[in-house]
Amino acid sequence: MNSLHITAAPVSPVDDAINSWFDPIATWFGSIIFFPITIGELSFPFVVLWLIFAALAFTVYFGVIQARGVKLSLEIIRGKFSSKSDPGEVTHFQALASALSGTVGLGNIAGVGVAIALGGPGATFWMIVAGLLGMCTKFVECTLGVKYREIDENGVVHGGPFKYLPVAFRRFGKPVASVLTGLFAIAILIFGVVGGGMFQANQTFAQVRTATGGEDGLLAGPFASLIFGLIFAALVALVILGGIRSIAKVTDKLVPGMAIFYVVSCLLVLGLNFSNIPAAIGEIFAGAFNPQGVAGGIVGVMIIGFQRSAFSNEAGIGSAPIAHSAVKTRRPISEGFVALLEPFIDTVIVCTMTALTIIVANQESYREDLGAGEIGGVALASDAFSTVASWYPVLLAIAVALFAFSTLITWAYYGEQAWGFLFGRAKASVTVFRTLVCVFVVIGCVATFSKVVEFADAALFMCAFINILGLYMLMPVVKKEMKKYLADRKAGTLNDPDTADAVPVEEPA
Template sequence: MSLGSLAPLANPADQVGWLSALEDGIDAVFKPITEVFSTIVFFPITIGEISFPFVVAWLIAAAVIFTIYFGFIQFRGLGVALDVVRGKFSKPSDPGEVPHFQALTSALSGTVGLGNIAGVGASMALGGPGATFWMILAGLLGMCTKFAECTLGVKYREIHADGTVTGGPFKYLPVAFSKFGKWPAKILTGIFAAAILFFGVAGGNMFQANQTFAQIQNVTGGEDGFLGSVGAAFIFGIVLAALVAAVILGGMKSIGATTSKLVPSMAIVYVLACLVVILTNLSNVPDAFASIINGAFSPEGMAGGVIGVMIVGFQRAAFSNEAGLGSAPIAHSTVKTRRPVSEGFVALFEPLVDTVLICTMTALTIIIAGAPSFGEGMAQVQAGGATPDGVTLTSDAFETVIPWFPIVLAIAVALFAFSTLITWSYYGLKAWGYLFGESKVSEIIYKCVFLFFTVAGCVLTFGQVLTFADAALFVCAFVNLLGVYMLLPVIKKEMKEYLADRKSGKLYDLGEEESELAETNR
């Protein structure tokens, strides 16, 4: 869930002089730091006329290597994954906080969001219809990355006396890096935790709060509506923070219960709307698929040719589903299970839903509807102009068939942002706990800080801070994937044993003795 290529930020601070001065001052301090940091994190690789960040190559290379190493498990393991998410091998006594389905929806709520709607539209204007093909391929490869990191998230998790769980990279990275020595392991894991925490408070919180306010303000009359007055953003922020508090104060069980209802509902409404547009333009479907295939392999007129379109598609997928960044294993580690790899199978669905389904439906809708702004946006990019607002492209596509849908889209964007916000509050909490301790007092302090910045996000934008946070998120990819590489044999052993037990029927009848043994081995 990168923040790039999304809608412009609302800036209520412009209405109040001292707030605007505060924002400008903080941005001025962060600007030189952000420029240096972003240059390092997004260090470009140049192929011909095309440049792309090294971190994208790092993410895609890992996905390809993991796919080969695990024997294309994302394809042959989908049947197992479906059985697991339905609870076929689960028992109420399994250790953990939430069922498989709630762990999945909690993780999905952190990835399915504005990038699926706005980011796809912008990336298509940049790479044309052919970017969709490479986006799908990258999503399929990313499934294996999620499988690997989420298995480790459960494998090395810690279950506390009160039943709550701490897992994810905070637990498996120290194990992976222990061969470097105690202090290097602590430092590398600390860097990961600091990056996750910073992004959680800024990108996963302030940005989402800002976009929620911007979308609601837009459908209620804009700056001329009742949310356009001075002080409206602050009041909205207080209300939003109260709603967030009502969810996050209940911990992971409350977050899981909320996202298990919110995420499927949002996804169904959005996909159904896409299907309405597609079915209404059914005669255009063959041409749309032809343009995707042709654009992927013979993109005349696209800067950078096939390589350029491929990179745009891969980059959109990598930035959307977060495979390899280490965020999803934090949510998945709370699952109720005795077999770590079971949640790895469940995690296969995350890129499948986020990238292969929702991002692809958005792309097809834009192509098939033939929204005028899409062609204009591509022409604008090819002429050397800025990438257009992706939300506008997507909204225009829906409007060609459902004139009133932009209102529904605005509400959907707000709900997507809200679900992302509450999930990232949990990711940030676990990072905070690693850095400052996991006491009740520490947890309360974190939640107060998080809710404060929820309100601040509605009032201020801090553009440079958000850019810094976006780069910080991808620091996690370097650290996390390095750790996963070191623990690949552990994952493969878990996978082989689990598949063998499923084939022999042991997963259906796990006795008490075997349960205790599995818990000890874990």
């Protein structure tokens, strides 16, 4: 999840009016979706427990496939078992990059900063544990996203939860299946336009303005936000008009580039503070199991770590299968093996690098904020990067802007698939949606409707309840395909089209 409230401009009367009107709606909806579970003095959303329990259940059911299947995953990404005749739109690597562009972002920077500020260094350990468990959830949902996809006469793929949820819920009757899938689609659509469009644009403008001198800099004029919004919307339009193929061509270059730059930046900080690394690792393990920790002991630190991981890698939300379903393959399970790498990259690598960077830099802001969570997470990371050079946080701001852009274009695609499910995929209908996204990009740069964005966040996590219920019902189908795929690999027949898994719509076993 890449959610962080940054205001691009002073709150206007229009903002106030909309926020005031929407406040009771957002509060009511949020209280349902983020229903709190209280343990002693600790309180956390039930949806986090729902996501983590599912990840643990899938890990046990599939025999810890996230550990057993890593080598196979890397072989698939390299195209070892691929053929030019495989149906689909993008390669395995492009599908992974597109999905990662929707998750790798401010959640990996600001979210980690907040987790450490609230839960101490020990929260890092539990983030890693949750990320490792979430790998299996991605394995299940992305396999199903390909398993039940449809490819139209133009070669365009339509897949993801919009296809497998109706199959999962068929036993409840067609009306119930249609309602639940429709609610899922509405929630994805809301977040795609508001959270993924308007809010990411808001973040981008805020970061670029800060990097160019703030309120007295290049983007300080009264019309700066509007002009920036129009230019940014035009760039977004250039990418999303081409659909997933165009998005994949951008993300398969942008995401690796961003990730490499960010990891190298973290390594620079770690290198300059090399002597602090052993102590930092010791703090992480000690804090994870400290009964007198800053966040209410072991359980408190565990909850904070799990929560930030769930909000960062989106395992179980149902968003990633939309991107992964466009992959070129005859075997749905192959993309499940690719997708399980996503939480590993997002949480285990990128989030851990952020955490180590903040801890080893040991800046004053970090020490002051420990246990309070009052300083913004980006500020903690920015202060850590300033140990490289005083100007280095400017590069971080540019990276954050690129993270937000990649998230925006990917969520535009997710929203478009939901729009197509609800309103049809006619060319005129799709054009209306893409125009709507661009309009909200401009709005996001000039205004911040905070309560609307909070509503969108709640809508996204409503998807988790519906999606995971569907995954439970269809996991026997995934296990059957997994066993067949591993048997074919052992027999050396994975390149044989005659042994490829079929992609029929079938009832769960």
